[in-house]
Each structure stands twice: as structure tokens, then as C-alpha cells.
Amino acid sequence: MQGVDIIINLLKIVIVFSALMLCVSIMTWVERRLSAVIQYRLGPNRVGPFGLFQPIADGVKFLQKEDIIPAEAHKLFYILAPALAVIPALCAFAVIPFGPTVTILGKQIGLVILDLDGGLLWAFASTGLGVYALVLAGWSSNSKFSLIGGLRSSAQMISYELPMALSVVSVVLVSGTLRPTEIVAQQAGSFLHWNIFGGGFQLLGFILFTVAGYAETNRNPFDLPEAEGELVAGYHTEYSGMRFAAFFMAEYINMMTSSALGITLFLGGWQLGLPARWLPEPGWLLWGAQILAFVVKMAFFQFLFVWVRWTLPRFRYDQLMNLGWKGLLPLSLANLAVTAILVVYGVVGH
Amino acid sequence: MELIAFFVLALLLIASAIVVITNRNPVSSAVALAFNLVAIAGLYMVLDAQFIGLLQVIVYAGAIMVLILFVIMLLNLREEAKAHPAGTFQRILAPVTALLFAIVIGRAVWLSAPSSFPEKTEGFGTAASLGKELFTRFYYPFEAISLLLVVAMIGAVLLAKRKVS
Amino acid sequence: MIDPRLVLVLSAVLLSLGVVGVLTRRGAISILMCVELMLNAGNLAFITFARINGGPDAQIFVFFVMALAAAEAAAGLAIVIALFRLRGTTDVDEINLLKW
Numbered sequence: 001m002q003g004v005d006i007i008i009n010l011l012k013i014v015i016v017f018s019a020l021m022l023c024v025s026i027m028t029w030v031e032r033r034l035s036a037v038i039q040y041r042l043g044p045n046r047v048g049p050f051g052l053f054q055p056i057a058d059g060v061k062f063l064q065k066e067d068i069i070p071a072e073a074h075k076l077f078y079i080l081a082p083a084l085a086v087i088p089a090l091c092a093f094a095v096i097p098f099g100p101t102v103t104i105l106g107k108q109i110g111l112v113i114l115d116l117d118g119g120l121l122w123a124f125a126s127t128g129l130g131v132y133a134l135v136l137a138g139w140s141s142n143s144k145f146s147l148i149g150g151l152r153s154s155a156q157m158i159s160y161e162l163p164m165a166l167s168v169v170s171v172v173l174v175s176g177t178l179r180p181t182e183i184v185a186q187q188a189g190s191f192l193h194w195n196i197f198g199g200g201f202q203l204l205g206f207i208l209f210t211v212a213g214y215a216e217t218n219r220n221p222f223d224l225p226e227a228e229g230e231l232v233a234g235y236h237t238e239y240s241g242m243r244f245a246a247f248f249m250a251e252y253i254n255m256m257t258s259s260a261l262g263i264t265l266f267l268g269g270w271q272l273g274l275p276a277r278w279l280p281e282p283g284w285l286l287w288g289a290q291i292l293a294f295v296v297k298m299a300f301f302q303f304l305f306v307w308v309r310w311t312l313p314r315f316r317y318d319q320l321m322n323l324g325w326k327g328l329l330p331l332s333l334a335n336l337a338v339t340a341i342l343v344v345y346g347v348v349g350h
Numbered sequence: 351m352e353l354i355a356f357f358v359l360a361l362l363l364i365a366s367a368i369v370v371i372t373n374r375n376p377v378s379s380a381v382a383l384a385f386n387l388v389a390i391a392g393l394y395m396v397l398d399a400q401f402i403g404l405l406q407v408i409v410y411a412g413a414i415m416v417l418i419l420f421v422i423m424l425l426n427l428r429e430e431a432k433a434h435p436a437g438t439f440q441r442i443l444a445p446v447t448a449l450l451f452a453i454v455i456g457r458a459v460w461l462s463a464p465s466s467f468p469e470k471t472e473g474f475g476t477a478a479s480l481g482k483e484l485f486t487r488f489y490y491p492f493e494a495i496s497l498l499l500v501v502a503m504i505g506a507v508l509l510a511k512r513k514v515s
Numbered sequence: 516m517i518d519p520r521l522v523l524v525l526s527a528v529l530l531s532l533g534v535v536g537v538l539t540r541r542g543a544i545s546i547l548m549c550v551e552l553m554l555n556a557g558n559l560a561f562i563t564f565a566r567i568n569g570g571p572d573a574q575i576f577v578f579f580v581m582a583l584a585a586a587e588a589a590a591g592l593a594i595v596i597a598l599f600r601l602r603g604t605t606d607v608d609e610i611n612l613l614k615w
Contacts, residue, residue: 124408393522409582444535451534464520479571509590512600
């Protein structure tokens with residue numbers, strides 16, 4: 001690898017990392033204002049116009065809290081768990097293409113950090129590693145609420161990894177490749193070519209993926225393990241200050257990663273959804289529009305996450321596990337079977 | 351570049367393996383083993399076996415180790431007790447035997463393996479090449495292993511069920 | 516580039532460390548974990564040979580070994596749970612009902 005390539009990769013990493021962190025802080029504001037709109041009340045509106053500086057105030061609040069470690073807690077894992085939560089969440093975003101191949105100063109640069117041959121597997125590997133943070137946080141806090149919350153959260157996460165993986169496998173059947181950049185490239189053209197519509201007939205797969213995504217990220221209606229009033233706060237009961245903020249960040253980043261995966265697989269990634277003859281010439285107008293399309297789709301998904309959280313009541317834990325194993329899993333297997341038949345008879349597939 | 355990656359990963363591998371075999375707290379050795387497995391996956395990626403490396407993280411580090419951690423926490427296992435004084439002879443003999451074992455295998459390997467890797471063949475380690483072989487030449491073993499997994503699942507559920515008395 | 520003999524020696528070292536673990540540990544689950552360590556050492560050797568010979572055969576073997584390890588871990592842990600319910604401990608030195 002030449003030096004220029006290394007610098008370009010580092011730049012991409014810095015850009016994606018800062019964008020993700022910025023989006024996390026924007027999301028805290030969006031969550032609070034949007035929940036206020038849904039619940040017919042005002043949200044934070046004192047800290048700057050429309051409460052826009054609220055994330056900064058939150059950050060300062062977290063930073064100045066006392067650093068508490070419970071008495072008999074296992075120190076190493078207690079300190080390690082928040083980091084273990086954030087790192088896999090960030091790593092999963094590395095394979096997601098957030099833009100087309102742009103040409104800067106005569107050099108072709110694909111707007112994806114890692115163009116792996118098995119890119120989707122990398123995303124699954126990273127989200128799978130996120131389970132350790134929950135288990136270790138719950139165990140190392142030396143508290144019954146934390147332990148039960150941690151075990152429940154991780155059991156929920158691994159249960160819903162299956163329907164998620166199976167719906168992704170259906171998309172892989174249609175696309176014939178595990179590489180996210182190719183999957184996005186195959187969804188070019190009008191939006192009817194997206195995998196969710198005519199490109200792959202994956203509407204059921206998309207719904208399964210989104211529902212499993214809500215359960216994977218421990219968001220309502222699947223947030224029993226961490227809801228107040230249920231288990232105090234589940235695996236992050238004993239955490240305060242910046243450590244709790246790290247778990248918070250990890251949850252938002254997981255939300256964004258799962259939305260980004262869903263967009264790449266089902267909604268055409270950065271494709272604009274317009275037929276080729278309506279698109280302008282390849283240049284910064286087109287590329288900027290495509291990156292913007294990706295951002296808009298992500299924003300829609302985040303809005304959906306917040307909307308669903310503040311609208312639906314939450315599942316009881318056994319209802320949640322029932323839904324995962326007896327509802328979503330058979331449906332995703334059926335989706336896989338139907339997709340396989342469609343691919344064999346040439347209705348879809350590349 | 352790859353040499354640096356290899357040496358760093360090898361160091362991490364041996365260090366975490368030593369933690370696995372010596373630490374008395376089962377959760378600590380489980381987490382060290384998970385770290386070990388991810389490091390081995392890194393080594394697979396260095397050796398260009400991308401698909402197997404990612405599969406290693408998903409299956410081993412992401413599923414099997416979580417299962418082991420779950421069982422440790424459900425059984426609420428404490429720190430392991432100190433070893434019996436009666437077994438002192440065995441506890442000295444074990445590392446010595448293992449060392450001899452390692453020396454014999456290491457020497458055999460040193461004499462028989464080539465001293466540098468050949469060029470990577472086209473499509474080595476990709477999902478496509480493995481899938482093609484798996485569903486044509488190795489079709490019967492594939493079906494057999496899926497049957498084995500079902501049997502293991504049923505066996506595990508039956509063995510761990512609480513008897514309704 | 517890396518010397519394949521170094522990787523194979525590393526795999527031998529990991530194997531022997533796993534052997535020490537199996538022989539020395541007292542908890543049943545710890546012994547299972549050391550067995551996983553040995554299996555992984557073997558997998559590492561397989562992948563090295565796959566890279567030397569260039570085909571998919573050894574990688575398929577690794578695939579099957581991984582699936583087997585998963586099945587064995589599940590069944591083994593179920594046995595440990597059943598044993599724990601019976602004897603109240605996973606210490607293998609206490610599982611001596613069949614001793615002469």
C-alpha cells in the first residue's frame with residue numbers, strides 16, 4: 001500500500017468517526033424534542049435556540065460526575081465494558097458504502113473504509129462482539145439488577161441475530177455477493193430496482209430486518225432489559241457519568257449501524273432512485289446528491305426509531321423471546337425459502 | 351508490514367492463552383479466550399483467508415464464547431479452588447510434557463514446511479470459492495454436519511432441561 | 516513476508532498450552548475452554564497449510580471443525596449443567612462416584 005492510500009484511508013476513518021459522533025449528539029437532541037412533540041409537551045428549549053445546545057450541556061454534565069466503582073465490582077471488566085460496547089459498534093460501520101466512487105485530483109476513491117469481499121460478514125461479526133459488553137457490564141457490577149439485566153439483554157441480542165442474519169442471507173441470495181458496494185451498485189436505476197421493491201421483492205425481509213434491528217439495539221418496544229421501572233436500568237444500573245454516556249453512545253451508534261445496513265441492503269444505499277437518464281453527469285453535483293440521499297435515508301430511519309420508541313408499549317421479556325424464536329425466525333426462514341425459489345426460477349437475481 | 355502484524359498477533363495469542371490456562375476466575379479466562387479467538391481470526395486475515403477469519407469471529411467469538419459465558423454466569427461459578435497438594439507431581443509433569451510435545455511438533459514442522467509462502471491464488475479465501483466446493487464436492491459432509499448440529503441442539507436441550515418432578 | 520514455519524510453531528505452542536490447561540484445571544468449563552484452545556491451534560495449522568497449497572480443501576476442513584466445535588461446546592455445556600445440578604459443583608475432582 002502506498003503512502004497516499006494510507007493517508008486517504010485515515011482521512012476516511014476520521015471523517016466517518018466524526019460524522020458518527022456528531023450524529024450521536026444530534027440524536028440526543030432529536031430524541032428529546034421529537035418525544036416532546038409526540039407527547040404534546042415542550043422539550044428542552046432553554047439551552048440555546050430550540051434547545052440546540054442541549055447535547056453540549058449533557059456532555060458537560062456527564063463529564064463532571066463523580067467516578068464511582070461499586071465496592072465488590074470486578075474492576076477490569078467494569079472499566080472495560082463501556083469501551084467494549086462502543087468499539088464494535090463503530091467497527092461495524094467500516095464496511096458500509098456511504099457514497100459512490102468519487103474522483104478527487106485524478107484518483108478514484110470509493111467512499112467506503114473497508115471494501116471487503118465478505119463485507120456483510122464483517123458487519124455481523126462486529127455486532128456479534130457487542131454482546132460481550134452487556135454480559136460483562138452486567139456481571140462485573142456485582143448487583144442483581146445488573147446481572148439479570150445483562151443476561152436478558154444479551155440473550156435478546158443473540159436471539160434476534162438469527163432473523164436478522166437470515167433476512168440478510170435472502171438479500172445475498174438475490175445479489176449473489178457479500179460485498180456491500182456491489183449490492184448497492186446492483187440497485188441502480190429507478191427506485192423500483194431497490195431490493196425492497198422489484199429488485200428483490202424483499203419487503204418481508206426488510207420488515208424482519210427492521211424489527212430485529214430494534215431488538216438488537218435494545219430499543220423500544222424491546223427495551224425491557226434497560227427500562228426504568230423494570231430492572232432499574234438493567235446492565236448499566238451501576239454506571240454513572242462518562243461510562244454511562246459511553247453505553248448511551250454505543251446504543252445510538254448501533255442504531256445508526258443497523259439503519260445503515262438496512263439502507264445498503266434494502267433501500268439502495270446511496271442510490272438516488274431515479275432512472276439513469278434523469279441523472280446528471282458524474283461530477284460533484286451527482287456525488288453530493290448521492291451522499292445526501294444516504295444521509296436523508298439514515299435520518300428517516302433514525303426518525304422511525306424515535307417514533308416507534310415513544311409510540312409503542314414495551315414487550316414483556318417472555319413475549320419478546322416468543323416473538324423472536326416463534327415468530328420472526330420461522331418467517332425469516334419462509335422468506336429465505338421463497339427468495340430461493342424466486343432466484344432458481346430466474347424471477348430475481350443477478 | 352505483515353510481519354509486524356504477525357508478531358503482534360502472536361504475542362497477543364500466547365499472552366491470552368496463558369491467561370486462559372492460569373487464571374482461576376472462570377469469567378476472566380472466558381474473556382481471555384474470546385480475545386484469543388479474535389486474535390486468531392486476525393491471523394487468518396493476515397494469511398488471506400478472509401471468509402474463514404470472519405466466520406471465526408461470528409461463530410467462535412460471537413456465539414460459542416457467549417454460550418460459555420452464559421453458562422458460567424448462570425451456574426454462578428466462583429473462583430476455582432486451589433489445586434490439591436496431592437496432585438503436585440502431575441502439575442509439574444504437565445507443563446514439562448507439554449513442552450516436550452511442543453518441541454517435537456515444532457521440530458517436525460520446521461523440517462517439513464517450506465520457508466516462504468507462495469503467491470496467493472486467485473480467489474483464495476473468498477466465500478465464492480469455498481461455497482462452490484462446499485456444495486459440490488463436500489455436499490455429503492455438509493449435510494452430515496447440519497444433521498450433527500441438529501442432534502447436538504436436541505441433546506443439549508434435553509440434557510439441560512429441568513426435570514419436572 | 517511471514518515464514519510459514521513460524522506460524523506452525525505458534526500453532527504447536529498454542530496446542531501445548533491447551534494441553535497444559537486441560538491437565539491442570541479443576542473446573543469442567545475451564546477444561547472445555549482449553550479444549551477449544553487446542554481446536555483453534557489445529558485450525559491455525561490448517562489455514563497455514565491451505566495458504567501454502569492454495570486450494571479450498573483445508574479451509575473447508577476448518578469450516579467443519581468450527582461447526583463441530585460449536586456442537587461439542589453446546590453438548591458439553593449441557594452435560595456440565597446437568598452435572599452441576601446433581602453434585603452442586605463443577606470441580607472434576609469431586610465427580611468421583613464411580614471410583615473404585
